[in-house]
Amino acid sequence: MEVKNQNSLWTMSKRARDVQASPIRKLVPYADEARKKGIAVYHLNIGQPDIETPPEFWNAVKNYSGKVLAYGHSQGLASYLEALSGYYKKCGLEIEPDNIVVTTGGSEAIVFAFLLIAEPGEKIIVFEPFYTNYNGFATMAGVELVPIETKAENGFHFPSRDVIESAIDSGVKGIMICNPNNPTGTLFTRDEIGMIVDIARDNGLYILSDEVYREFVYEGEHVSVFDFPEVDEFAIMLDSISKRFSACGARVGNLVTKNKELHQAAVKFGQARLCSPSLEQVGAEAALQLGSDYFQKMIGEYKRRRDVVYDGLMAIDGTVCLKPAGAFYAMAKLPISSAEEFAMFMLSDFSEDKKTVMIAPGPGFYATPGMGADECRIAYVLNTDDLKDAMRILKLGVEAFNKR
Amino acid sequence: MEVKNQNSLWTMSKRARDVQASPIRKLVPYADEARKKGIAVYHLNIGQPDIETPPEFWNAVKNYSGKVLAYGHSQGLASYLEALSGYYKKCGLEIEPDNIVVTTGGSEAIVFAFLLIAEPGEKIIVFEPFYTNYNGFATMAGVELVPIETKAENGFHFPSRDVIESAIDSGVKGIMICNPNNPTGTLFTRDEIGMIVDIARDNGLYILSDEVYREFVYEGEHVSVFDFPEVDEFAIMLDSISKRFSACGARVGNLVTKNKELHQAAVKFGQARLCSPSLEQVGAEAALQLGSDYFQKMIGEYKRRRDVVYDGLMAIDGTVCLKPAGAFYAMAKLPISSAEEFAMFMLSDFSEDKKTVMIAPGPGFYATPGMGADECRIAYVLNTDDLKDAMRILKLGVEAFNKR
Numbered sequence: 001m002e003v004k005n006q007n008s009l010w011t012m013s014k015r016a017r018d019v020q021a022s023p024i025r026k027l028v029p030y031a032d033e034a035r036k037k038g039i040a041v042y043h044l045n046i047g048q049p050d051i052e053t054p055p056e057f058w059n060a061v062k063n064y065s066g067k068v069l070a071y072g073h074s075q076g077l078a079s080y081l082e083a084l085s086g087y088y089k090k091c092g093l094e095i096e097p098d099n100i101v102v103t104t105g106g107s108e109a110i111v112f113a114f115l116l117i118a119e120p121g122e123k124i125i126v127f128e129p130f131y132t133n134y135n136g137f138a139t140m141a142g143v144e145l146v147p148i149e150t151k152a153e154n155g156f157h158f159p160s161r162d163v164i165e166s167a168i169d170s171g172v173k174g175i176m177i178c179n180p181n182n183p184t185g186t187l188f189t190r191d192e193i194g195m196i197v198d199i200a201r202d203n204g205l206y207i208l209s210d211e212v213y214r215e216f217v218y219e220g221e222h223v224s225v226f227d228f229p230e231v232d233e234f235a236i237m238l239d240s241i242s243k244r245f246s247a248c249g250a251r252v253g254n255l256v257t258k259n260k261e262l263h264q265a266a267v268k269f270g271q272a273r274l275c276s277p278s279l280e281q282v283g284a285e286a287a288l289q290l291g292s293d294y295f296q297k298m299i300g301e302y303k304r305r306r307d308v309v310y311d312g313l314m315a316i317d318g319t320v321c322l323k324p325a326g327a328f329y330a331m332a333k334l335p336i337s338s339a340e341e342f343a344m345f346m347l348s349d350f351s352e353d354k355k356t357v358m359i360a361p362g363p364g365f366y367a368t369p370g371m372g373a374d375e376c377r378i379a380y381v382l383n384t385d386d387l388k389d390a391m392r393i394l395k396l397g398v399e400a401f402n403k404r
Numbered sequence: 405m406e407v408k409n410q411n412s413l414w415t416m417s418k419r420a421r422d423v424q425a426s427p428i429r430k431l432v433p434y435a436d437e438a439r440k441k442g443i444a445v446y447h448l449n450i451g452q453p454d455i456e457t458p459p460e461f462w463n464a465v466k467n468y469s470g471k472v473l474a475y476g477h478s479q480g481l482a483s484y485l486e487a488l489s490g491y492y493k494k495c496g497l498e499i500e501p502d503n504i505v506v507t508t509g510g511s512e513a514i515v516f517a518f519l520l521i522a523e524p525g526e527k528i529i530v531f532e533p534f535y536t537n538y539n540g541f542a543t544m545a546g547v548e549l550v551p552i553e554t555k556a557e558n559g560f561h562f563p564s565r566d567v568i569e570s571a572i573d574s575g576v577k578g579i580m581i582c583n584p585n586n587p588t589g590t591l592f593t594r595d596e597i598g599m600i601v602d603i604a605r606d607n608g609l610y611i612l613s614d615e616v617y618r619e620f621v622y623e624g625e626h627v628s629v630f631d632f633p634e635v636d637e638f639a640i641m642l643d644s645i646s647k648r649f650s651a652c653g654a655r656v657g658n659l660v661t662k663n664k665e666l667h668q669a670a671v672k673f674g675q676a677r678l679c680s681p682s683l684e685q686v687g688a689e690a691a692l693q694l695g696s697d698y699f700q701k702m703i704g705e706y707k708r709r710r711d712v713v714y715d716g717l718m719a720i721d722g723t724v725c726l727k728p729a730g731a732f733y734a735m736a737k738l739p740i741s742s743a744e745e746f747a748m749f750m751l752s753d754f755s756e757d758k759k760t761v762m763i764a765p766g767p768g769f770y771a772t773p774g775m776g777a778d779e780c781r782i783a784y785v786l787n788t789d790d791l792k793d794a795m796r797i798l799k800l801g802v803e804a805f806n807k808r
Contacts, residue, residue, distance in 0.1 A: 009608035010638050013577075016520045016669035025478070025675060052471040061683070062466045067456040069653040074429070104508050104655065107677035116420045120524045120546055136676025142524055142546060173417075204413035234414050249473040249682030251508065251655075265420035271429060272540025273511035277681045278653030279465070 019139045023132055023364025030347035031358050039351045042390035044378045045343075045360040047182065047328065051246040051298060060286030061279055072278035074270040076102025076254065080281040083288045084254060091214065093226045099258050101266045104276045106212050106240030106253035107133065112269050113236045113255060114141035116262050117206045118173045124208070125167055125175045127158065129331060129365035129372055131182045131210070146172060147367040152333040152375065155322030156184035158192050164199055174206035175199065180213040180222065183365045183377040184331040185306075185324025190223045197228045200235075207231060212240040212253075213327040215295045218303045220325055232258040243328075245287040250280040302328050305380040305387055312391025313378075316398055330378045331362070336401055339363065339376050345401050352393045359394070423543045427536055427768025434751035435762050443755045446794035448782045449747075449764040451586065451732065455650040455702060464690035465683055476682035478674040480506025480658065484685040487692045488658060495618065497630045503662050505670045508680045510616050510644030510657035511537065516673050517640045517659060518545035520666050521610045522577045528612070529571055529579045531562065533735060533769035533776055535586045535614070550576060551771040556737040556779065559726030560588035562596050568603055578610035579603065584617040584626065587769045587781040588735040589710075589728025594627045601632045604639075611635060616644040616657075617731040619699045622707045624729055636662040647732075649691040654684040706732050709784040709791055716795025717782075720802055734782045735766070740805055743767065743780050749805050756797045763798070 024045055031041050075081065081097035088095035103109040110133075118124060120142030126134060128147040138145045148167050150156040158164065164175075177196055179188045200207045209225035225235045240253035253276075257263050270276075306323075309330050313319045318335030336342045339361035346356050362375025380387060428449055435445050479485065485501035492499035507513040514537075522528060524546030530538060532551040542549045552571050554560040562568065568579075581600055583592045604611045613629035629639045644657035657680075661667050674680075710727075713734050717723045722739030740746045743765035750760050766779025784791060 010610065010663075012665055012669060013519065013521060013523050013526075015523070016666070016673075019669060019672040019676070021672050022478070022675040046475075048474055050472065053473045057473070068454065069457045069461070069651045071450075071452055071652040074426070104681075105677060111677075115417065115544055117417060119417050119419070122417075133676045133678070136672065140519055140673060140676065206414065247473045248475045249679065251679070251681045259414075261416055262420070265416060265423060268423045268425050268540065269420075269544060271426040272423070272537045272544065273509060273515075274537070275653065275655070277508075277655045277684060279684070280681060 015139050015142065020135050024360045027343055027347065027358065030344055034347045034351070034356060038354060040355045041347070042355065042357045042382060042386060042393070044380070044382070044390060045358040047243065047379045047381060048248060049243065049246045049328070049381045050383065051301070053247045054245055054287050054290060054294065056290060057245060057247060057283040057287040061283040064279060064282055069279060072275040072281060074275055075267050076100065076276065077278060077281045077285070080285045083285045087288045088256075091224070093224055095226065095256055099256050099263065101255045101263065101270055102276050102281060103253045103255055103270070104273070105251040106210070106238055106242065107137070108276070109238040109240070109253045109255040110134065110137045110208075110210070111141060112266050113208050113238060114138065114143050115269060116236070116265055117208075118143040121171070123172045125164070125172060126367070127177065128367055129156070129183050129362065129375070130367075131178060132364045134176070135367065145367055149368070149371070150184070152320045152322075152331065156181065156186040156331060158188065158195065161195055161199060165203070168203050168205070172205060174208050176208040176210070178210040180216055180326025182213065182327050183329050183360070185327045185329045187217055187220050187326035188223065189220070190227075193223045193225060194228065197225070197231055201230060205234070207235045208238060209235060210238045212238070212243055215244060215299060216302060216328055217326045218299070218306055222326070226256070234259065236262065241284045241287065245284070245290075247280070247284070247287070250283065251277055252280045252284045302380065304384050305382070306330070308384050308387045309378055309380045309391060312388070312394065315391070316395050328380050330380070331365070331375055332378065333375050334398060336374055336398060338373055342398070342401050343376070345404075346397050350397050350400055352396050355389070355393055357390045357394045357397060419543050419546065424539050428764045431747055431751065431762065434748055438751045438755070438760060442758060444759045445751070446759065446761045446786060446790060446797070448784070448786070448794060449762040451647065451783045451785060452652060453647060453650045453732070453785045454787065455705070457651045458649055458691050458694060458698065460694060461649060461651060461687040461691040465687040468683060468686055473683060476679040476685060478679055479671050480504065480680065481682060481685045481689070484689045487689045491692045495628070497628055499630065499660055503660050503667065505659045505667065505674055506680050506685060507657045507659055507674070508677075509655040510614070510642055510646065511541070512680075513642040513644070513657045513659040514538065514541050514612075514614070515545060516670050517612050517642060518542065518547050519673060520640070520669055521612075522547040525575070527576045529568070529576060530771070531581065532771055533560070533587050533766065533779070535582060536768045538580070539771065549771055553772070553775070554588070556724045556726075556735065560585065560590040560735060562592065562599065565599055565603060569607070572607050572609070576609060578612050580612040580614070582614035584620055584730025586617065586731050587733050587764070589731045589733045591621055591624050591730035592627065593624070594631075597627045597629060598632065601629070601635055605634060609638070611639045612642060613639060614642045616642070616647055619648060619703060620706060620732055621730045622703070622710055626730070630660070638663065640666065645688045645691065649688070651684075651688070651691070654687065655681055656684045656688045706784065708788050709786070710734070712788050712791045713782055713784045713795060716792070716798065719795070720799045732784050734784070735769070735779055736782065737779050738802060740778055740802060742777055746802070746805050747780070749808075750801050754801050754804055756800050759793070759797055761794045761798045761801060
């Protein structure tokens, strides 16, 4: 019998061929090898906090009295939407339940936002270095990321309006920001967010604002895109409980927009996949009752960790890193030729007192080939004693790497 | 300042404009209105089982001893992948942990499968009536569904090989089947699945096989696509615990393929969104220990319900419905002019003893305009006493509708 489709016999789609392997997770086998050799690995490579998920979350989940774990509403459980609105109001943001769609982690919020504003082939501006999974979401949604460089020497703050506007062409539909920033730890000023709002308004672009680290601020103030009333028509905020309540495995995030048409379409995307995990929304709702005490204690702890990491970096001659003011990351230019080789060296060829350190190499956070070659992202998600030891070992590792 | 993008000022993407509202959920406001008038509504419209989620699931979740709800592996928790492999082997299917990717519900498995095999604009054959959310996933992935008709008079079994092959052109990348079928309840025979395998093999197409209702079989045997060894290169199975363990709100599904290249790409899609809900995988793993006793009891209950619904349908003169042998749905051609009008009539203008029935109108399950106009999907997810009463009321409703 004739094979009609012979040219395409079980070819995989281009997007499936293109989707990147996680540049962070690809080092995991080397870490496993190190452990097999009896070497302990300090994980500074991933943003998995060690902070305990609050008892309020666990109690709500464990005392759940339902007998059937049923579908929830596609937009999110009504009581959780109310609780989120209340949380935002405590943050000074006038966000109503009907401005929100609960998503399966911040990840799904980003995918929905890409699908909402761009056709396949259209473009979204991002500032590099950026959260590496934006690449995967862009491949899945078929959109192109247009990277604009930010620099370690400048604390990874935005470049001037002229530089940003020179990247806008008719295919660009939005500008994506992350504040406080993953991977750089940069906290953007009111003037900077205002500039992005002006650029978006004057060029007819959407703003996608990733604010999952809102509370993680050590100096200065967090400015939300929704602090600017004129954005109501063209802003989409992306949010998640993962870091805020150390509940990464819950997969509870949300999307916020005051643009009713966008909101309705986001709900329809939500209807297709029925609902986000319902039991975890119950836990998240309980966690949202936590007050400023909870955040102050957590932020105090992270600030001490930030200081340990920054001091440790400054002890390495030739490092470039302005003190990060938010999130729980530092992006540092180290005196090394290749961060990727260095990361592998640390796992395969180096140890100190039977211990080593795993960092995330810079290139994974850039879209432009060749950039970030001497940079590393450090996630400070360990206690201060471990961090001090890890930074001591990192310094020794840099010296050993350069003496090879 | 010049607005560079004036033509596209905050336009929404075409896919966001195109994505369908759930044809089932759009009737919800009418049901709410009925309840406000004091009328009880029997919900035969959605596949939300009333069966309790097994205690094994709840106990595992509630006794979880971790303090941090952390990210799990992107492919799925290792122990859950092992448990799934063991479950499939009990089903007679040689599926190894490395053939599996855990997904966020069966929904995400379908989206991943669409992304894996088709480019935007490419096509996938489906048999209509089909699970209505395939439409939403196709819009999100930018793929086109090519519907092939199946008929109530024939119990919604597949048409002949010639008919199916006449729909294949160079843009078609796969054939999607659902066995046992939602929305029709049809259980496909070994010969039928074999025919699909032959067609896919001879035409270079992938098979996407939705088998979430595997255990819901009342007469005959369930045949999996993986019962045919030659499919290893081109089959993707889509699965979920939602119905099997009455845990729809958990959002735990999985994708199975023995094609290593497809599997690796699916894991990369998974890495972008980090992981599926981790606590629920712990619950699902415990539920997988349940043996044939659990399923026999559940299937016995559903079979009694199926019989009540079928007898109730046969009591309505002019109904066309062959006895469904699987899943927990019946798709029936009723003696009515418009199922959509009838569904609204039942909620807005009819009640019997202060009660009415909500059904899912047929057209929502078809891609071809005008089809399914006189058909309804009935989900038998209520106990037999309620179902008997609901079918009595449905019959009275049909009579009243036709006397308007």
